[in-house]
Amino acid sequence: MPQFVQSVANQQTPPPYHFPGVTAHAFVIDIQMAAVQTYCDTYFNLGDERERGFVYRPFSVWPYALLMVVQYPLMINTNRTELGLDEIPFADRGYSSQNEVFLAVPLVRHGVTPQNLLLNAAIEWALPFIVVDNSTSAFSGREILGLEKLWGRIDLGSGQFPNGFSASVEIPGWSSLDPKAMQRMRRVLHITTGSPLPGVGHKSSVTSAWTMLESPIVLKSFQGLADAFDSLVTMSNGVIPTPMRLVALKQFRDAADPHRAIYQALVGARSKYYDIANLTLYNEQDVAITLDTSGSFAEIAKIFLPNTPGPATADPKVSIAAHAAFGFTANLDFDEMSTLHTFPVEGDDCASVDGGGAGMLSPWLRPWWGLINASGADPQLPNESAS
């Protein structure tokens, strides 16, 4: 591959990142398995199954998604790549901050042949809806990792109840499908909670996702996940929320024909929460999540609410029930970026093949792969689909 022509003014800050002291609020909501399967088939299971060698499916034992609101007071870029004589490494440029709202949906990925059924098995999270209020973060996430980041305004507060929580998200949108409709900032999502449940806040013993699961309310929220694993330790190692292995379809349009793709690949990254503290639990009955489904927001509603009638609904504001709601503080690292799989695209003017293969290896097998794979064979058998 050729060198990227570094241009310091392009508002990208390539990962990895360290985010100390984030405050996260998580809301466990229903998601329909059929909708998740459609999402997998549309964005991840591209082309012929045998050629690509893997398949993504919903994590059916836990039919929920996490709607998360995260405050990042410090976003520290730890990329120390030398950029050239006159340019300062990203890590030495300074820090930034942002608020982020996203929907995280767990998926199972596995191989499709006896050889790679387990080798390629993993639990990964898709993030079909992300809003950030920092444009540098939006550009970097979209262009480097293929994350579906939108830029918007995110107002956080305490709502109407003491020590409660509220979040309001505005993004640019169109109020109708009228061709003359003008884009404007519109509120797409609003979340409020009641006051925290007494007696469980600021639990000093909560230091990890595992200990957080000792809380009966949190555990209940993730019971389906727990049943699917041998132990909670195993579960916390791969599922909630430390570490979350993310998967995204990174793709770019052809300039001449924007309906044609010049590059399509699955990209993975790790989002690892640790030093979890200050667990706060909310009564899920007090949680109100309202999604505006009107106009161009109907596309977003299809992710949250696949049975939403559409933009012509009389009342476009739809309530989403929460099964659990909790907040915590943590440190967060974002790293281990990789190209999991590059899909072949047609055309001589298309992008380079960007690696792939090794990233598909199951996390449990990764430490041992060098020992058992003396031949250096690609674990992504039998896929040889690089264009």
Added chain:
Amino acid sequence: MTQFIESVSTHQLLPPYRSENSKVHCFLFDISVGAIQKYCDTFLNLGEPSNRGFHYRPIAEAPFGLLSVTEYPALCSLDQKTAQSFGVKTQEWDHLRQTEFYVAVPVHRYRVTGGNVLVDPVIQWVQPIIITDNATSAFSGREILGLETLYGEIKSPPATKPGGLSFNVSLPSWVVFAPNSPQTMMPFVAINSGPPLAAALAQNAVNSSAIAQLEAAIPDLAGMLEGRFPETLELVILKQFRSAADATQAIYQALIICENRYSNVTDMTVYDPHSVTIDFQNGAMVREIIHTFLDVPTSTGLVVFKPVPGRKVGRSQAPHYTRPLVKMAVSFTATIDSMDIKTQFTFRDLVSA
């Protein structure tokens, strides 16, 4: 054809684009030929000339930058497929408002013969700096065309002089580069002018060397300014994307061309160039942008921009801000079409990793 898969986040403004009644404010200032050549070599002349078959150079008679603030009251997409996918039949789709700040520089694209001789010069324009206040537009410009569109704030406060122009452009940036330095929305540039000149004075106010430079880059300049016929300016853009696994490597590099067609030009207004001030603020990132694209040294020995006399001088001896000498300032209203977008050249295997 491999279909691009649409999603919530890819709801970009798809080309071609049209914006009627766009208000264009242009300010012409000199840039050194060396700075333009450096930009061409860094962003356009990748690999060996004999392999790629073209070479970019400055236009010797037109070593200038055209700084523009353009207000688009209703920019829209003329792409038919998106509207059809929603069951809507229309010629125009996805209207939005934006204000854009950019610096455009004309360059010559030469064909390289077998004997490494440069022939057949064609005028194209590069946009080393472009800032918009609309995120949808920024995503589209960056991801479809490859423009390095920055997202910022562009405001038009009341002018200090009646009838004058006033624009403040801000960017998320750092005052100093240091691990403990916070990113904030910082002033990038402030533009102010005096009132429009009366017709009788306007002719004399336009710098003749500026006109000569413009005509070297826009052969049909007079006709366009008088609204008699449209003028098409061809942009050339390096479109590139990073590898996720190694951000120093590019998975795609190509030169994209896009024709910007100005028609229905009306309301031509001329300002006294001596009344115009363009002040680039002195933050670390701003200095870096100016240094990178316009080859302005960051400490001493300014070549293109002149320090403002009497301003505070910091420890680095850098001026408080840098101010280009404006040679011409005009405003006009026009319909702007961005169309005929093509991939001019895809860089493959020309540059070793």
